[in-house]
Amino acid sequence: MSAVAGAVRQVLPPAVLLVGLIAAWQGAVVVAEIPPFVLPGPAAIASELVEFREPILSAAAVTGRNAALGLLSGGILGVLLALVAAALRLVDALAAPLVTALSAVPVVALAPVLYSMHGAGSEHARVVVAALAVFVPVYLHTLRGLRQVLPVHRDLLRALAATPRQAARVVTLPxxxxxxxxGLRLASSLAVISAVVAEYFGGPRSGVGSFITTAAAGSDYAQAWAYVLGAIAVGLLFFTATSLAERAVLRRRPG
Structure with missing residues (x-):
């Protein structure tokens, strides 16, 4: 019973705040007569969300798949390169300026170029954009983590004649x-954002971003916001999934 009460106390305040914000939003739209192209009301958005729920779910699934592929490929590449850079100073020195330059590049601006390379009907460009957005934070956080081992721990393992593989398994990787x-938690949101924005610049009309631009171009602003909610739901799903994976893995970590 106490656990249920604790959960209620934790969930109730943000739920009440959300309901209050939505009510204030709807009231402001009605009282101030705000035009829909400036800000549609929650009631209109909810109506569009219900009416177009199937296309929104379909588009969100496409965006989610592209973001997931980008998160997986960019995350694996970032972790692997960080492992190599932590082991070899030459690789670290060579990778540092490249990663710094990549972090300054607006990767979503690469979408039109990638569409011309992979074809306007291909989803590959969106996956590449998401992977590039994911790679930088995963690489930097992983590399930082690999350098957190205290010197005293390294000296102890050396005194115990531990092999590099044993040292990595016992101390470095945990x-x-x-x-x-x-890095993955931060990158999960970036993957979704990058995939959505990449859909603005062309490619097949399949993801959430392309439907947002189409609805806005047709002055269906409430419908555009309904698709925005679909994108938000995908982002929250990715963040929650990575957070749960983090909790499950770290809970099983030895020590």
Whole structure:
């Protein structure tokens, strides 16, 4: 019973705040007579969300798949390169300026170029954009985590004649795991955002971003916001999934 009460106390305040914000939003739209192209009301958005629920779910599934592929490929590449860079100073020195330059590149601006390379009907460009957005935070956080091992721990393992593989398994990787998941948590939202924005620049009319632009171009602003809610739901799903994975893995971590 106490657990249920604790859950209620934790969930109730943000739920009440959300309901209050939505009510204030609807009231402001009605009282101030705000035009729909400036800000449609929650009631209109909810009506469009119900009416177009199937297309929204279909578009969200496409965006989610592209973001998931980008998160997986960019995350694996970031972790692998960080492992190599942590082991070889030459690779670290060579990768540092490249990663810095990549972090400054607006990767979504690469979408039109990638569409011309892969074809306007291909989803590959969106996956690549999401992977590039994911790679930088995962690489930087993983590399930082791999460097967190205390010198005293390294000296102890050396005194015990531990092999590099044993040292990595016992100390280095467990220490780096929280940093890896921090990078993945941040990257999960970036993957969805990048996939959605990449859909603005062309390609097949399949994802949430392309339907947002189509609805806005047709002055269906409430419908555009309904698709925005679909994108938000995908982002929240990705963030929740990575957070749960982090909790499950770190809970089983030895020590």
């Amino acid at each position: 220490t780096a795991l929280p940093f890896v998941f921090t």
